Amino acid sequence: MAGPTIYDVATAAGVATSTVSRAFTNPGRVSATTRDRVLAVAAELGYRPNPHARALLSGRHHTVAMVVSDITNPHYFELIRGAEMRARISEYTLLLVNAEESPRVEWEQIQRLSPAVDGFVLAASRLPDENLRQVAAQRPVVLMSRELPGLASVVLDHGEGCRQVVAHLASLGHRELLYLAGPRNSWMAGTRWTVLRSAAEQAGMTVRRSGPFTPKVAQGGAAADAAVNDGATAIVAHNDLLAIGVMQRLAQRGIRVPEEVSVVGFDDIFAADVCTPRLTTLGGAHVDVGRAAVELLLTAGSRPPDDAPRITLPTQLVLRDSTGQRQ
Amino acid sequence: MAGPTIYDVATAAGVATSTVSRAFTNPGRVSATTRDRVLAVAAELGYRPNPHARALLSGRHHTVAMVVSDITNPHYFELIRGAEMRARISEYTLLLVNAEESPRVEWEQIQRLSPAVDGFVLAASRLPDENLRQVAAQRPVVLMSRELPGLASVVLDHGEGCRQVVAHLASLGHRELLYLAGPRNSWMAGTRWTVLRSAAEQAGMTVRRSGPFTPKVAQGGAAADAAVNDGATAIVAHNDLLAIGVMQRLAQRGIRVPEEVSVVGFDDIFAADVCTPRLTTLGGAHVDVGRAAVELLLTAGSRPPDDAPRITLPTQLVLRDSTGQRQ
């Protein structure tokens, strides 16, 4: 079961364990001849260092944990991909954890993993600010799709993005906008609403909010009916899943998109491009968000602890077929 | 940085480290009074056991690695979700690793992680049989979407599933079937072709194969053109992504689905239900595949090593709008 250890290699090569260790971790510290012999023996024996033993002493684990608020949401896939890619480049291992939309689960998982990882990437954390600060006090933390003063974060620039959404809808003649809100404890949901509202008011549009809705396709029905009841001609849904659900329900009710109602989503998930009508949505390079977050985490040690970088990546409004001229 | 250790707790509680350790891991071994005191002190100090130190001694890490051949493919999401859920139930941590469709990368990652995990779940591994056996000799392994004598595996029952696909198409009057094949080193791609062919021949249909194609939407264009050139009225694509790409290209060329050509995919990914026309596809409970695989892995110790269970879960043919009567 257990592979050969540093002791086996040392014996076989006729050196001390310290020499074997140094041959791997500090090659300059042993002569080329010895090193080659040790490495040869190690290779022959199939020796591989035990990361746990190494982590035990050094405190560095070469592992980062990514906590995702809901692994069900395809949107996170891109974040995960980006994070995984960046971690792999530095030969870090990515631990994936699902918080199931539960702050309690999220907290427990973080506490459990805390002694075993070098840091956390928290994607759309549902934790209260205070808890986030506690985590950050223990370990380096980078937030994704959430901001908190004092903590490093990577987010898409929703300020500009939402202004573009509003401009797009306003230019099509819409005067009233309804935002179908996401979960209450989602920072992103709050931000979208704040920014949409101010942008819309500046554009002279009326804005209202409905919700919160769990951002899943299945919830789209209820959300759509709320929208119909509201009477707005332009709907901005918390994310693409909800938007797709809304469109399905509208189709069911015989309400045409975009002729009668325009619908906009967020995230630009894969399905947005294949549904009917194809969904206009505010997307962005989510892979880059994942990448940047891990990047930040890996370089956390080289920054003064009170200097928490906040990276804002550009969004891009993807115009498709779910938005149109107001009738 | 480092939290309090067992020594800190021992000192604070006025007992030996062994007592602290036992208070956590072997509660019956210390008196209730002592245990309570130790636990209280530990809680107060915020002590949490270091999993590495624990793993070092016990050899059990409470961690399983899931290696995914291509994390880009939404199909794997469900597998990942299922695996993550099952792991969490047993308080295991899931390590997610992407092999980027490269057998070399896959192999390296496995070797690197091998000393640090209790076992591997390999999803659609692209590794040659021989390498899989080597891995299995080191660590418990469970395959997903792949079978190999002697190794535990969880797959969807493509035998019956493909027969249903063929029966469905045959019943609609189709006499010729074209399979758009997946990657060459994908076991699933080989299996699908084998099973489809025999089922089709038995049903008196002509079967041909084209490809291999990388199973992504972007490759659908080339695949569609190959299909058009072939002239078959029924297309079975290696997976939903490819099928969606095919349909996009067909639409672009003015070929109507399902009136002129029927298209079937595999996996029943989320997008299959929202694309136009909605895609007929052979799905299954992929979450259960992920769940079962981890389950198998966690119970691997309690089985004789030469008894490798092979779990076959039922598929379900989901009829939607991309298949129709042959004209």
Added chain:
DNA sequence: AACAAGATGGCAACCCCTTGCCGTCGGTTG
């Protein structure tokens, strides 16, 4: 030829926790 300085390897402590074994103590039994 004598000596300083650098290169190299080994010793042993340490990282944090688990566990086999032993000693102590209070209580039971005859």
Added chain:
DNA sequence: CAACCGACGGCAAGGGGTTGCCATCTTGTT
């Protein structure tokens, strides 16, 4: 009251590496 026994705590040896420090061996210098 002695002999025994079980319950409970502590000691110390790992488990697999890393690393500060010291000893030895080269090599170069004058």
